[in-house]
Amino acid sequence: MPDAVGDTPAAEVLRARRGGELSGLDRLLLHSPAVAQGWSALLGALRNGTALTxxxxxxxxxxxxxxxxxxxxxxxxxxxxxxxxxxxxxxxxxxxxxxxxxxxxxxxxxxxxxxxxxxxxxxxxxxxxxxxxxxxxxxxxxxxxxxxxxxxxxxxxxxxxxxxxxxxxxxxx
The missing domain is CATH 1.20.1290.10 (AhpD-like)
Structure with missing residues (x-):
């Protein structure tokens, strides 16, 4: 599957979480901007916002x-x-x-x-x-x-x- 275009508002949300770069995963998710943004919010919370060690x-x-x-x-x-x-x-x-x-x-x-x-x-x-x-x-x-x-x-x-x-x-x- 080809990568999606990485110059959308959803791409900027993903770049912000990643420190400026899009991953291969991100470039595929961007085929669905709403899914990409929701994914980023959920996975960002799991990576950085839990009380688990x-x-x-x-x-x-x-x-x-x-x-x-x-x-x-x-x-x-x-x-x-x-x-x-x-x-x-x-x-x-x-x-x-x-x-x-x-x-x-x-x-x-x-x-x-x-x-x-x-x-x-x-x-x-x-x-x-x-x-x-x-x-x-x-x-x-x-x-x-x-x-x-x-x-x-x-x-x-x-x-x-x-x-x-x-x-x-x-x-x-």
């Missing part, structure tokens, strides 16, 4: 990238995950079938990963998993976790469906 957010994003085969999402978010303190061992564990069971994750990280897997794989999160999340996160963080999982599932599905290539230095979300 940065490591939890990035673990969710990377796990969804693995589950949905969205390599663009992984490449775009791995540097942010590293800045948030995610280790090489944790990054490797995220690519395994039972990532949450790996001993490299803290209790809250493991619970968040179990939630991410359940929500991504079967949508309906088992009561035991939800209760475990509630033991670690407050009401706001639970809402933000659910929205982060759903939001980045949307991102991965968009990237995979449109076969967005993974260019160097690209930023998703």
């Amino acid at each position: 940065a490591d939890l957010t990035e673990l969710v994003v990377l796990r969804i990238a693995v589950l949905n085969g969205a390599e663009f999402e992984w490449v775009a978010h791995e540097p942010a995950a590293r800045r948030a303190g995610v280790t090489d061992a944790q990054l490797a564990a995220l690519r395994t079938p039972d990532a949450a069971g790996a001993p490299v994750f803290s209790p809250v990280q493991a619970v968040v990963l179990r939630f991410t897997d359940a929500s991504s794989r079967q949508v309906d999160v088992p009561d035991a998993v939800f209760s475990a999340v509630r033991a670690h996160l407050d009401d706001r963080q639970v809402v933000e976790l659910v929205t982060t999982v759903a939001g980045y599932a949307m991102v991965s599905r968009f990237l995979v469906a449109l076969r967005v290539p993974v260019p160097a230095g690209e930023v998703a979300g």
Whole structure:
């Protein structure tokens, strides 16, 4: 699919969030200016406005990238995950079938990963998993976790469906 024209008001909204540059993802979103602006608002809030710690957010994003085969999402978010303190061992564990069971994750990280897997794989999160999340996160963080999982599932599905290539230095979300 060809890139959309990047000189619209919607493009300026995306550029402002990205620090002046449009990503390949943005250039595709601009085929629908209203969707592009809504996307930017939602993903901007998930990236910069939640009470979730940065490591939890990035673990969710990377796990969804693995589950949905969205390599663009992984490449775009791995540097942010590293800045948030995610280790090489944790990054490797995220690519395994039972990532949450790996001993490299803290209790809250493991619970968040179990939630991410359940929500991504079967949508309906088992009561035991939800209760475990509630033991670690407050009401706001639970809402933000659910929205982060759903939001980045949307991102991965968009990237995979449109076969967005993974260019160097690209930023998703």
